[in-house]
Amino acid sequence: MSQDTSRHSGNRKLINLAVIVLCSIALVLVIAPSIWIVLQVIIRALPHFSWSVITQNGVGLGGGLKNEIVGTATITTGVMVVAGSIGILSGIYLSQFAKGRTAVILRSSSEVLAGIPSIVIGYIGYTALVVGLHWGFSLGAGLLTLSAMVVPYIAKTTEVALRQVPTAYIEGAEALGFKPTRILTRISLKTALPGIATGLIVALAISIGETAPLLYTAGYSQNLPKLALTHSPLGYLTYAVWTFYNQPTVAAQRLSFDAAMLLVIFVLALIAISRLIVAFTQRHSEAKR
Amino acid sequence: MKDLVIDREEDPGNKTSQRTDVSTSRTILNVRHLDIGFGDKHVIQDVNLAMPTGSIVSLIGPTGSGKTTFLRSVNRLNDKVSGFWTKGSINLLDQEVLSKEIDLLELRRQVGMLFQRPNPFPMSIKDNVLAGIKAHKMAPRAAYKEIVQDALEKVGLWKAVYDRLDDSPFRLSGGQQQLLCLARSLAVQPKVLLLDEPTSALDPISVEAVENLFSKLVPEITFIVVTHSLAQAKRISDYTMFFFDGKLMESGVTSEIFENPQMPETQFYISGRIG
Amino acid sequence: MATSVVEDALANSPDDHGKFIPAKLGRWSPITVISALSTCVPLLVLIGILTILFKKAYPAIKYNGGGFLIGRNWRPGNFYANPVTTNGVQHPLLASYGALPLIIGTLESSVIALIFAIPLSVGAAVIVAKKLHPRLRGFVGAFLELLAGIPSVVFGLWGALTLGPLLSRDIYPVIASHAPNIFILKYFRGSTGAGEGLLTSSLILGIMIIPIIASTTRDLIAQVPRLAEEGAFALGMTEWEVTRKVTFPWISAGVIGATVLGFARALGETMAVAMVSGVVLGSYPTNIYGTFTTIAATIVSQLDSALTDATGLAVETLAEAALILMLITLLANVGARLLVRRVASTSLPIGRGV
Numbered sequence: 038m039s040q041d042t043s044r045h046s047g048n049r050k051l052i053n054l055a056v057i058v059l060c061s062i063a064l065v066l067v068i069a070p071s072i073w074i075v076l077q078v079i080i081r082a083l084p085h086f087s088w089s090v091i092t093q094n095g096v097g098l099g100g101g102l103k104n105e106i107v108g109t110a111t112i113t114t115g116v117m118v119v120a121g122s123i124g125i126l127s128g129i130y131l132s133q134f135a136k137g138r139t140a141v142i143l144r145s146s147s148e149v150l151a152g153i154p155s156i157v158i159g160y161i162g163y164t165a166l167v168v169g170l171h172w173g174f175s176l177g178a179g180l181l182t183l184s185a186m187v188v189p190y191i192a193k194t195t196e197v198a199l200r201q202v203p204t205a206y207i208e209g210a211e212a213l214g215f216k217p218t219r220i221l222t223r224i225s226l227k228t229a230l231p232g233i234a235t236g237l238i239v240a241l242a243i244s245i246g247e248t249a250p251l252l253y254t255a256g257y258s259q260n261l262p263k264l265a266l267t268h269s270p271l272g273y274l275t276y277a278v279w280t281f282y283n284q285p286t287v288a289a290q291r292l293s294f295d296a297a298m299l300l301v302i303f304v305l306a307l308i309a310i311s312r313l314i315v316a317f318t319q320r321h322s323e324a325k326r
Numbered sequence: 327m328k329d330l331v332i333d334r335e336e337d338p339g340n341k342t343s344q345r346t347d348v349s350t351s352r353t354i355l356n357v358r359h360l361d362i363g364f365g366d367k368h369v370i371q372d373v374n375l376a377m378p379t380g381s382i383v384s385l386i387g388p389t390g391s392g393k394t395t396f397l398r399s400v401n402r403l404n405d406k407v408s409g410f411w412t413k414g415s416i417n418l419l420d421q422e423v424l425s426k427e428i429d430l431l432e433l434r435r436q437v438g439m440l441f442q443r444p445n446p447f448p449m450s451i452k453d454n455v456l457a458g459i460k461a462h463k464m465a466p467r468a469a470y471k472e473i474v475q476d477a478l479e480k481v482g483l484w485k486a487v488y489d490r491l492d493d494s495p496f497r498l499s500g501g502q503q504q505l506l507c508l509a510r511s512l513a514v515q516p517k518v519l520l521l522d523e524p525t526s527a528l529d530p531i532s533v534e535a536v537e538n539l540f541s542k543l544v545p546e547i548t549f550i551v552v553t554h555s556l557a558q559a560k561r562i563s564d565y566t567m568f569f570f571d572g573k574l575m576e577s578g579v580t581s582e583i584f585e586n587p588q589m590p591e592t593q594f595y596i597s598g599r600i601g
Numbered sequence: 602m603a604t605s606v607v608e609d610a611l612a613n614s615p616d617d618h619g620k621f622i623p624a625k626l627g628r629w630s631p632i633t634v635i636s637a638l639s640t641c642v643p644l645l646v647l648i649g650i651l652t653i654l655f656k657k658a659y660p661a662i663k664y665n666g667g668g669f670l671i672g673r674n675w676r677p678g679n680f681y682a683n684p685v686t687t688n689g690v691q692h693p694l695l696a697s698y699g700a701l702p703l704i705i706g707t708l709e710s711s712v713i714a715l716i717f718a719i720p721l722s723v724g725a726a727v728i729v730a731k732k733l734h735p736r737l738r739g740f741v742g743a744f745l746e747l748l749a750g751i752p753s754v755v756f757g758l759w760g761a762l763t764l765g766p767l768l769s770r771d772i773y774p775v776i777a778s779h780a781p782n783i784f785i786l787k788y789f790r791g792s793t794g795a796g797e798g799l800l801t802s803s804l805i806l807g808i809m810i811i812p813i814i815a816s817t818t819r820d821l822i823a824q825v826p827r828l829a830e831e832g833a834f835a836l837g838m839t840e841w842e843v844t845r846k847v848t849f850p851w852i853s854a855g856v857i858g859a860t861v862l863g864f865a866r867a868l869g870e871t872m873a874v875a876m877v878s879g880v881v882l883g884s885y886p887t888n889i890y891g892t893f894t895t896i897a898a899t900i901v902s903q904l905d906s907a908l909t910d911a912t913g914l915a916v917e918t919l920a921e922a923a924l925i926l927m928l929i930t931l932l933a934n935v936g937a938r939l940l941v942r943r944v945a946s947t948s949l950p951i952g953r954g955v
Contacts, residue, residue: 432837448829461842
């Protein structure tokens with residue numbers, strides 16, 4: 038057996054170094070696109086940006102994005118309310134009460150739903166709500182379709198957050214004579230809140246950025262959204278990006294980038310908020326390092 | 327019985343006792359003015375010692391005394407811990423361990439380590455034994471079978487696993503896993519083995535099996551064993567070194583340390599008054 | 602998109618962390634009932650989706666037959682002539698649908714996306730989890746979150762107006778002129794287009810699925826027990842050897858799971874592909890830069906005109922396509938979970954690394 042093992046050491050260290058270099062390059066390549074996209078969008082949108090983009094409604098292939106902004110805000114609020122409540126309640130049930138077969142079936146169906154492509158959900162939304170129930174292009178159709186997409190994420194993150202509540206906390210509360218409902222609200226939910234909030238923010242980001250589920254359910258309109266649930270087509274930011282990007286007029290293309298810029302800014306804000314939430318709630322945490 | 331060779335440090339301010347002695351066996355490990363710390367924490371203070379080749383040396387002392395930190399510094403395993411710093415010299419096998427130029431890969435081949443809890447690699451039993459051989463390119467493929475059998479026989483595991491060499495090691499008992507880790511270390515032909523409480527997680531039968539191995543493998547291999555069990559130290563080691571509060575309080579032949587401790591701290595520790 | 606595979610493991614763990622006995626709350630207390638009903642919503646929606654999709658697609662399935670899966674012509678037929686009835690299905694004259702280019706386009710763009718995404722994601726994850734200063738880790742994590750949060754239409758916008766033209770003008774011609782005429786590489790030769798096409802779309806898809814794979818891999822690496830890796834270091838292995846022999850096997854199940862989930866995501870991606878693929882029905886791209894289409898892109902771009910088909914066959918055919926897409930993604934998702942379970946049980950101690 039060769040005792041002259043040290044002569045291989047040099048080679049092995051060289052290979053090690055090469056791998057480190059390659060992985061570092063990989064890291065740069067992974068980070069670069071996000072920076073590039075954000076910069077690109079801002080560079081194309083900012084120079085021509087004026088407040089009219091926010092204050093004016095769309096007019097033909099130009100105008101502003103006000104109707105889209107309000108539209109996105111409206112739909113998103115609705116989705117957070119609907120999907121948020123259903124999702125959180127579902128997460129509570131799956132983490133606290135469900136057991137055995139039923140739990141597996143319910144959880145799996147949620148996961149399968151999450152895996153369905155957004156366009157398929159949009160198609161169903163169109164068939165069932167816009168046509169089937171005769172709602173026409175509407176806030177209601179868009180809202181419900183998007184909620185269906187987003188509920189599984191909220192349910193999952195809520196469930197995980199609740200499951201991570203240390204049994205010690207709960208037992209401590211029981212020992213003190215807390216009623217079960219009180220344990221749920223005061224202890225479990227409160228501890229799980231950061232996790233739940235993060236899940237909601239993820240859902241929020243998805244809602245703001247989705248297009249396919251809304252294209253054939255919310256329709257489009259250049260007016261501000263009607264606050265009716267049926268027969269109320271409305272505009273939304275992602276639509277502006279999709280429709281205007283390849284139009285022949287410069288104004289349209291600019292609107293497309295403006296909308297993209299607004300979307301990117303929203304996403305950045307959401308990331309910052311979720312970081313703040315985590316930092317704020319972990320100030321007393323025992324997991325803090 | 328080989329005698330311990332340790333230079334006596336004339337340092338009245340430093341309350342340690344080292345028995346000087348007679349003959350000149352070769353020392354395999356020579357430590358001079360060693361200081362170790364993590365950031366602001368000064369964990370090892372001015373330690374000087376020498377360990378003779380081919381012996382079993384146990385490091386004893388209460389938790390936090392620095393013995394494990396010292397052990398892990400000998401094969402530079404502490405390097406990755408944040409804030410780690412050392413001063414002084416650790417001379418092992420005539421190489422300066424703490425120097426930047428040393429070939430760590432080769433050092434760690436010559437100085438093996440066994441951990442508190444067995445840590446087999448996520449690969450088959452056979453591949454575990456061969457892991458070091460392959461990494462250091464120590465033998466051609468044709469020799470693998472023989473090497474595996476050799477190493478497993480040495481640790482007394484062959485009969486138990488010869489027919490399931492491709493199985494996952496995690497199905498073995500704790501004691502068997504530790505023996506596997508030992509086989510893995512032995513396969514690369516080390517000269518020194520560092521053991522960090524190697525039997526603390528094992529059942530008594532496995533403890534005995536592992537301890538018996540030590541005496542079989544000496545003097546080709548020098549053993550440095552950190553142990554919390556005074557009984558174990560008495561059972562297995564030729565020499566004992568007592569660490570307390572980061573300093574090497576006392577060292578010498580095991581029987582002398584236990585029957586005739588010179589320092590009050592040693593006395594207290596051995597009698598259980600401090601622990 | 603799926604949440605991390607690590608969270609999956611936590612959710613499916615058998616212990617009762619965070620649970621308390623329902624009996625104390627009362628079987629029929631308001632909270633139990635409302636939350637139970639809410640939990641049934643996804644199941645009901647799922648059943649609804651499947652039912653509606655099947656019902657809608659049925660006439661098209663009957664009419665298009667097996668030819669749908671192997672045919673390549675997408676002909677909605679003559680909307681102005683009188684409708685005809687065949688096999689009990691009303692349809693425009695000469696309507697004939699073949700979805701093979703769509704299916705192949707979906708699969709090949711997603712596979713190429715994986716080829717880009719996997720090495721980049723794993724490489725980046727290894728550096729972040731093992732060598733990066735802890736402070737920087739959060740920083741890099743933010744970029745991954747950003748990448749994951751950028752809307753698909755914005756990716757499409759960037760791809761169509763920035764990346765695509767750049768690649769077609771400057772990069773592809775260089776590759777095309779040097780690619781040898783052998784085997785797979787011959788597809789890198791030829792006309793490089795104007796900014797849309799298979800390679801560009803696959804590249805963008807790859808970028809979009811990097812966050813899933815990278816963040817899961819990073820989380821999994823961080824969970825490998827230190828003792829396992831220290832043993833390898835103590836034996837005298839280099840960092841790369843330790844990573845190869847200890848870290849990767851430990852997390853392999855989880856990484857595979859994340860990869861397949863990324864694959865499933867790529868299969869269903871709609872808007873970005875629609876904007877960068879060129880959406881060409883009825884033909885195959887001749888080389889890797891050529892325009893092509895996927896099922897999702899087709900549905901989103903054809904639904905408008907499909908609505909003008911009075912017989913409804915066009916819309917029903919899109920439903921059939923949607924059904925196929927659903928089946929493919931379902932297979933991928935289920936496959937991911939099975940793979941993870943299988944790999945985990947044969948080599949690793951239970952519960953480690955998912």
